[in-house]
Amino acid sequence: MTLLEFENLRVSLGDRPILRNVTLSVAAGEAVGLVGESGSGKSMTVRSVVRLLPEGAAVTGAVRFEGADIASLGAAGLRRMRSRDVAMVFQDPRAVVNPVRTVGDFLTEVLRDQGVNRADALRKAAGSLSEVGVDDASRRLAQRPYELSGGLLQRVVIAAALLTEPKLILADEPTTALDVTTQEEVVAILDEQRRRRSVALMFITHDLELAAAVCDRIAVMYAGEIVEILPADRLHTEARHPYTRALLGSRPGTVPPGQRLRTVPGVPQSALTAPPGCVFADRCPHAEDRCRDTRPAFRGSAACHLLEEVR
Amino acid sequence: MLEVRDLRKEFKGVVAVDGVSFRVAAGGSLAVVGESGSGKTTCARIVTGLTKATSGTVVLNGSVQMVFQDPYQSLDRRQTVRGCLAEVLAHHRKDRSRIGELLDLVGLDRALGEALPRHLSGGQRQRVAIARALAAEPRLLVLDEAVAALDVSIQAQILNLLVDARAATGVAYLFITHDLSVVRHVCEDVVVMSRGRVVEAGPVERVLHRPDHEYTRRLVASVPRPGWVPSRAVSRG
Ligand SMILES: Nc1ncnc2c1ncn2[C@@H]1O[C@H](COP(=O)(O)OP(=O)(O)OP(=O)(O)O)[C@@H](O)[C@H]1O
Ligand SMILES: Nc1ncnc2c1ncn2[C@@H]1O[C@H](COP(=O)(O)OP(=O)(O)OP(=O)(O)O)[C@@H](O)[C@H]1O
Ligand SMILES: [Mg+2]
Ligand SMILES: [Mg+2]
Numbered sequence: 375m376t377l378l379e380f381e382n383l384r385v386s387l388g389d390r391p392i393l394r395n396v397t398l399s400v401a402a403g404e405a406v407g408l409v410g411e412s413g414s415g416k417s418m419t420v421r422s423v424v425r426l427l428p429e430g431a432a433v434t435g436a437v438r439f440e441g442a443d444i445a446s447l448g449a450a451g452l453r454r455m456r457s458r459d460v461a462m463v464f465q466d467p468r469a470v471v472n473p474v475r476t477v478g479d480f481l482t483e484v485l486r487d488q489g490v491n492r493a494d495a496l497r498k499a500a501g502s503l504s505e506v507g508v509d510d511a512s513r514r515l516a517q518r519p520y521e522l523s524g525g526l527l528q529r530v531v532i533a534a535a536l537l538t539e540p541k542l543i544l545a546d547e548p549t550t551a552l553d554v555t556t557q558e559e560v561v562a563i564l565d566e567q568r569r570r571r572s573v574a575l576m577f578i579t580h581d582l583e584l585a586a587a588v589c590d591r592i593a594v595m596y597a598g599e600i601v602e603i604l605p606a607d608r609l610h611t612e613a614r615h616p617y618t619r620a621l622l623g624s625r626p627g628t629v630p631p632g633q634r635l636r637t638v639p640g641v642p643q644s645a646l647t648a649p650p651g652c653v654f655a656d657r658c659p660h661a662e663d664r665c666r667d668t669r670p671a672f673r674g675s676a677a678c679h680l681l682e683e684v685r
Numbered sequence: 686m687l688e689v690r691d692l693r694k695e696f697k698g699v700v701a702v703d704g705v706s707f708r709v710a711a712g713g714s715l716a717v718v719g720e721s722g723s724g725k726t727t728c729a730r731i732v733t734g735l736t737k738a739t740s741g742t743v744v745l746n747g748s749v750q751m752v753f754q755d756p757y758q759s760l761d762r763r764q765t766v767r768g769c770l771a772e773v774l775a776h777h778r779k780d781r782s783r784i785g786e787l788l789d790l791v792g793l794d795r796a797l798g799e800a801l802p803r804h805l806s807g808g809q810r811q812r813v814a815i816a817r818a819l820a821a822e823p824r825l826l827v828l829d830e831a832v833a834a835l836d837v838s839i840q841a842q843i844l845n846l847l848v849d850a851r852a853a854t855g856v857a858y859l860f861i862t863h864d865l866s867v868v869r870h871v872c873e874d875v876v877v878m879s880r881g882r883v884v885e886a887g888p889v890e891r892v893l894h895r896p897d898h899e900y901t902r903r904l905v906a907s908v909p910r911p912g913w914v915p916s917r918a919v920s921r922g
Contacts, residue, residue: 410836411838412836413809417806523721554863554904557863565915580833580834581909610911626837626841626844627869
């Protein structure tokens with residue numbers, strides 16, 4: 375069953391296109407990874423789900439949650455969606471948590487808003503903390519954010535995200551600031567919760583191996599567009615789009631230390647200077663005239679004119 | 686180039702850094718890896734003079750620049766990308782005409798020169814911070830998670846750039862990162878920190894392939910790789 379659907383989503387700011395044609399669906403309980411170029415619109419894509427776009431953003435196309443276009447939600451509907459159905463976890467937990475209030479206040483806020491009494495809210499909060507592996511919940515509830523390391527605080531944010539029993543979690547680089555052991559624990563928690571409660575997940579990361587381990591499908595973005603979508607376990611073997619292949623080929627570790635890493639020639643471009651044809655044409659090693667002139671439609675798993683030619 | 690001896694830092698009686706020592710040779714490249722909250726950033730801030738140590742010594746021969754973990758807080762939010770670079774170049778008596786070249790070096794579309802920090806994505810801001818640090822041409826560059834928020838293709842471009850700059854000018858790096866494959870690629874030596882202390886140190890090859898300390902072993906085992914299934918409770922113990 376489709377939970378979330380982007381259909382030809384376009385977002386622009388003034389005359390700058392930010393998202394150019396995003397079409398993607400996420401099933402209930404499914405995990406979809408968003409990887410790709412820095413500045414390509416990954417954060418904007420997930421933010422558009424809860425209408426957290428910069429002021430003045432012009433949006434066309436549709437984002438539907440459980441079949442309803444979010445553009446048609448009134449203020450109350452939007453608030454309800456943000457506090458109940460959809461939870462967000464960002465890269466920097468300190469930007470989300472009010473620094474002067476206690477962890478307990480932070481965790482119980484939404485429940486209290488929903489009319490749950492304080493004692494019940496605290497009990498649920500403590501339960502949620504232990505579910506994400508934070509021990510000694512009663513002490514933690516009384517602490518303030520600066521007393522917790524980044525890894526602990528991110529687990530608090532995830533506990534808060536799970537408390538409202540959302541149907542969808544939007545995770546924007548939730549582990550970029552964490553060490554790899556803490557990262558492993560955090561993604562294991564997300565995974566476990568997803569399976570247990572059938573929560574859907576949109577997971578943004580720059581780590582392709584991490585995306586492959588956490589997600590069912592992976593969407594690759596470049597200059598405001600999704601250029602390829604494929605099952606996570608086939609990322610390495612079946613990636614066809616030249617940009618995806620270039621990404622896979624530029625990870626450190628693909629060449630011995632001391633050798634130059636492979637990069638994509640040319641300057642990365644933001645969607646604002648993208649050409650009329652394929653967004654990747656001017657940097658693609660295989661580009662032909664038609665690539666520069668005509669925008670490739672999505673065929674099968676990728677938007678590329680040369681899927682048959684490029685092997 | 687840099688010698689740090691027996692560094693200790695307490696925040697209101699709580700010990701964040703406890704007896705940390707390491708050195709970076711001129712033109713060397715030292716990685717600092719370890720647990721979140723183990724004191725890596727605190728050490729970096731002490732080295733660059735932003736934080737005062739409770740005790741211990743830092744000897745530094747030459748200029749230092751730092752790229753911060755969170756560039757948003759270190760960039761002036763009213764200054765455009767171009768304005769920010771122009772200021773640093775002027776301050777170091779360098780030619781303003783280098784702005785375009787610096788933007789190209791870090792892979793930023795020149796069209797973003799007029800943008801303010803809040804108009805940039807996370808990785809774009811990170812690249813502005815890197816360009817600004819490079820503009821000053823320091824002898825030691827401290828990079829605190831400087832490439833974590835970049836896609837791997839731009840990251841590759843920046844890592845190549847750092848390798849080239851080191852070969853050409855002899856700049857030294859203190860490279861704080863969570864990414865062990867980045868460590869393997871750009872550093873010679875590594876220091877592993879846990880709970881404010883150095884638990885293991887040595888050449889990258891040795892430490893990452895034959896770790897002595899239990900924490901280093903767990904770190905290496907947690908790196909995502911094909912077939913890896915994340916499991917809980919690895920970080921405790
Ligand atoms: N507030 C804003 N005003 C104007 N432009 C913006 C704003 N925020 C982001 N942009 C632009 O929108 C584009 C998409 O940004 P977005 O943050 O979605 O990128 P991203 O794919 O998440 O990148 P990263 O991997 O670096 O986080 C970028 O080119 C960025 O410059
Ligand atoms: N200004 C401060 N006041 C109080 N405690 C602090 C302060 N700055 C840092 N700490 C504490 O010192 C310890 C070390 O923090 P530091 O930021 O150096 O860790 P780190 O190794 O850089 O972690 P990360 O990998 O998460 O960035 C942490 O427990 C942190 O909570
Ligand atoms: Mg982003
Ligand atoms: Mg740090």
